[in-house]
Amino acid sequence: MSYVVLARKYRSRNFEEMVGQDHVVRALTHALEQQRLHHAYLFTGTRGIGKTTVSRILAKCLNCTGTDGTGGITATPCGVCTACREIDADRYIDYTELDAASNRGIDEARDLIERASYKPSVGRFKVFMIDEAHQLTKDAFNALLKTLEEPPEYLKFVLATTDPEKMLPTVLSRCLQFNLRPMAPQTVADHLRDVLGREQIAADDGALRLLSRAARGSMRDALSLTDQAIAYGGGRLEEAAVRAMLGTVDRRHAQRLIESLAARDGRAVLEQAEALRSQGLSAPGTLEEMARLLQHMAVEQAVPGALDAADPDTEAPRLLAPQLAPDETQLLYSMVLQGRAELSLAPDEYAGLVMVLLRFLAFPPAGGAAARPPAAAAPGSAAGPAGTASAPSPSAALQARRVERTSAPVDTPARARAAATDHPRPVPPVAAERATLAVVATSSDDGPPPWMDEAPPWADEAPAAPAPTAARPAVGEGSAAGPAAAVQAAVPAASVHRPVPPAPAPEPSPAAPPAPVAPVASLRRTPLGDRWAELVAALVAGNAIQALVRELAMQAELAAVDPAGEGGEVWRLVVERETLRAPGLADKLQAALRTRLDATLRLEVVAGVPADSPARRDAEAAAERQRQAEQIIHDDPLVQAVLSQFATARIVPGSIRPA
Structure with missing residues (x-):
């Protein structure tokens, strides 16, 4: 008798023997027990995980007649009746397996449709199993659609595929789909141990682990590799031999x-x-x-x-x-x-x-620097204890990059005057460092240069003077002594590639006072104004008024509150804009106030210039914050130092925004 490979010899014959597909077995078992049978099933998953096996077991369940020949549809086929034995032997006349990889055309689909019109010859159901169904042509799929959707009651379709994405959506919608999952290595190893025990073949645990991993979730691949390993090891499965066969690295x-x-x-x-x-x-x-x-x-x-x-x-x-x-x-x-x-x-x-x-x-370890090959010390760099060049500090490297970017020749009168000067004028270090950034930033109308996003060199140093609470503004256009003098004073001499002698700075000019803020009309606060401002703020926060109704409340002044009459209190609002005095807006504001105060009141909107409105109060508060911010910038010692060193430096009007 010829040898039968393990994958065929130990193919599961019933649902109890199925390994690793409990979710599919459970669903099919319950459907068979309750006689809730679908007309088309689709099994998907990678190769060798049981799609064809499930199809054959399902066909046996539908056609099993039991040991006495009187059985019906069951979830536990007997395995001894004619239907069970012939389906296992792949010769049952009412069970047809079609390999769509080689029979993929419309002619094969038409042949199936023709055979579907005949009732089963010996069995209870006719079962058409199409393997690798995704390889059917589009014409073949379209030909099968009607029969697949409404087959005769004695016909069941079973489709199996490793690539469901290539299936037509119209086919997927007509099938009950089950996704068979790749099996865990431990599940595969346990099954291999059981099979080898039946075959009476000794196997190391290490060899089984290697085989189960190499199978990558496929039980058929695992059994095929086991056959190969048995032959390689001469009837034994040892870890070293299996590793050598698989080429696995220890x-x-x-x-x-x-x-x-x-x-x-x-x-x-x-x-x-x-x-x-x-x-x-x-x-x-x-x-x-x-x-x-x-x-x-x-x-x-x-x-x-x-x-x-x-x-x-x-x-x-x-x-x-x-x-x-x-x-x-x-x-x-x-x-x-x-x-x-x-x-x-x-x-x-x-x-x-x-x-x-x-x-x-190439990546540095945590808390350290990446290992670098030894290199000759760069000019101007200090040698370490072992004679190797020490790496420049981040601040020095950043300053050197700035000089490289800003020291390119620029054909401007200021640079010409700077190049013709031989005696640099001393600049205080702190002011020079700040001016390096501020003056060069204003040398182009195209916006700040790319290095403006980098951290300034003084970011990690202690400030020489108390820092202002508001953001520091950009300084105005640089003077003749601007870029050259500031950069040369801020960058160490060793890192400057092209030193440019700065021009003598003119006499310092007195600091200009902060730009005046646009005057705001005087605000006359009243007790009714306090009450109205608090009430409007509550309505806005609660989203009770919106759009023009909210604008009416913000621009209005509560001028008077008349005593309660028949219609409740009368609140007189003074509003300047005619568009806000529309009756519809007043009615909506009146309804919001009644809901908020839970009282009966009536609004009376009159024309006039409000002297105390929530909008006027907000404008006054904003103006005060702007004035304080400008005063902080004007009084900042660093700003004063820059303004005194550069004649044309100025605080750009409108560039200061309160925090």
Whole structure:
């Protein structure tokens, strides 16, 4: 008798033997027990997870006659009747399996439609199973639509596909869809252990773990790999032999690589990569094992103790988790995943592997700087204890970049005068640092230069004078001594590439007083005005008045409140704008006031100029805040120093806004 492969020999014969698809088994079992049968079923999922197996079991459930030949539709087929045995042997006349990968045209669809018109020959139902249904042509799908939607009562359709996205929506809407899920590695390993026990074949737990991971959720792939491993190992399944057969990288290699990366030991990383090359181990397999190890490390870092202590594969991540910071673990994990896609672009796989690993070393560790190769000391830089050049401070580097951007020749009269001057005029350091930013910022009409978004060099230094409470405005157009003198005074001489002698500054001019604020008409506050302002603020906050009604309340003055009469109190409002005195607006405001005060009152709107309205009060408060902000800027010592050093510097009117 010829050998039957494990995948066919141990195919599930009933729902009780199905592994890893409990959600599908439960739904179909309940439907069969309650006789709630659909006319078309669609099973989706990756290869080798049981789509065809479920279809055959469903066909047996529909046509099983029991051991005595009198059975009906059941969720537990007997397995011994003619229908059950012939369906398992794939020779039942009323069960048709069509491979749509090779029978995908409209002619095959028409043949199915013709056969559907005949009743079952021996069974209770006719079952048409179309495998890889997504490969049917559009014409074939359209030909089947009517029969698929309203088939005869004795006909059931079962469609299986690995790519439901390619199915026509009109087909999907006519089917009861079940998504079969990839199986967990532990589920696959348990089933393999049961199968090998029946076959009386010894197997290591490590070998079963490798096979279950290599199957990637497919039970058929797992059983096929097990067949191959049995032949490779001569009837035994040992971890070393299975690893060699699969080309899987030992976790210890991935562990040593991560340890070297955590220690920022580039030499050790290169030695490990060379060892992988000499042993002929797979570069993609190395990155895959590293990704799996890093994933376990991230779990241990996020939830200590969450890993299964009984699993031997979790010992390494528990030891490595403290060696990398959580953010570094996530960074390395992303690099490893991205690196697998880049290996095919590299000159060879091992060169790509080395670059992926060295990429992580290019990032500085937490609290430190990235390792840099030794280089000759730059001119003007101080040598460290070991003779290596010390890196410039961030402030110095920022200042040097500013000089490079601002020292390019500009054909302006101010620069010509600056270049013709040999004696720079001393500038106070604090004022020069502030003027560097302010004066250069006004040298172009196109807006601030790009480096204006960077942090100023004095951001980390203690202020020389009390800082103002409001925002400091931009200074006016720079003078002849502006950019050159300010930049040369603010930047160290060693970092200036093109020093430009500044022009002599003119005599300091007295600081101009703050620009006058537009006068606001005098406000005469009254007790009725206080009451009205408080009431209007409450109505606005409660969203009780909107649009023009709110504008009427803001622009009105409560001039008088007459005693209560037959219609309640009469409130006289003085409003200047004629459009706001419309009767409809007054009625809406009157209704809002009655609701708010829970009292009966009547509004009387008269023409006039209000002397105390909520809008006038808001305008007065805004004017006072503006005046205080301008006074703060005018009195600021740093602003005074800049104004005294640059003759044409001025505070731009309208540039100050209160905080």
